Amino acid sequence: MQIDILTLFPQMFQGPFSTGIFQRAIDREMVSVNIHNIRDYTYDKHHTVDDYAYGGGAGMVLKPEPIFEAVESVKSGVSLKKGGELPVILLTPQGRLFSQQIALELSRCSRLILICGRYEGVDERVREHLVTDEISIGDYVLSGGEIAAMVVVDAVVRLLPGVLGSEASPLDDSHSAGLLEYPQYTRPAVYRGWSVPDVLLSGNHAQIAKWRREQAIIRTLERRPELLGKANLNSEEKRLVNRLSTSP
């Protein structure tokens, strides 16, 4: 996967993409991330990227020209696989709310272009004529799209085949099956008198899988009950939810 990120603050991306699984994915050429400075696509003496809003009001608006030019330049670099689409995503609090489902959808693309918004906003023509998608990482306002872009890229890259050590592990993640993840334990079996549940030490894989599934359901019911509506529960599991929801 090739990811191109357009930003006014390239230095913000130095840390997150040079550690852990990310660095490994880059080293193994599973992903390449290119950071582009939007300011490099300005041609005036002062490298102007923003201007006052037509109609007045406080705050500056990002100009359309450098953003269009940056995206067009990045697009011209590499040819797409036949039939492949190239999402151009604006990070903005007005976008569709990011989720594990959207991460999975994006992980199937061979290329992504992410535009980090800044200041009071981006000229509307960028939205109308350049971007194909708008994503928000939550109902709060960050000072720019950079941290949101890092969140999106992290969630997507760890889903690429082979990036995590074990192929199976992203499927166990919270949210992957519409449920929060079950509790995890490691050694020691007893710590300060607190024991690991016996079933996990039993070696009985069927019992362990059953316990984990039940725990995931219980945890989801306690913390994020609204998720259960969309989770794929069998009739026995639905009875468990009913029993737990009605018990005092």
Ligand code: ADE
């Ligand atoms: N830019 C500012 N706030 C944002 C948010 N919540 N999500 C995505 N981009 C943003």
